[in-house]
Amino acid sequence: FNEKFLPKFNGITTLGLLLTLIIIFSFQGDIILEQPLYVLLIAVPLILQNVISANFTYLLCRWTKQPHN
Numbered sequence: 001f002n003e004k005f006l007p008k009f010n011g012i013t014t015l016g017l018l019l020t021l022i023i024i025f026s027f028q029g030d031i032i033l034e035q036p037l038y039v040l041l042i043a044v045p046l047i048l049q050n051v052i053s054a055n056f057t058y059l060l061c062r063w064t065k066q067p068h069n
Helices: 006-034 036-063
Strands: none
Touching: 006 036
């Protein structure tokens, strides 16, 4: 699976993500430029989620004495 199947789709997943972002920004670009506060309202919770999740995982690994390598 890892040697035969996944390498065939490696470039397709990157292209799919890129096309998704292009489509989203092409349809919503005017709203983003008119209302930049919307970007902030979406970005702040996402940043908080990532920071809290990373810190929780770090503390959990430290509490269970997992190696850092």
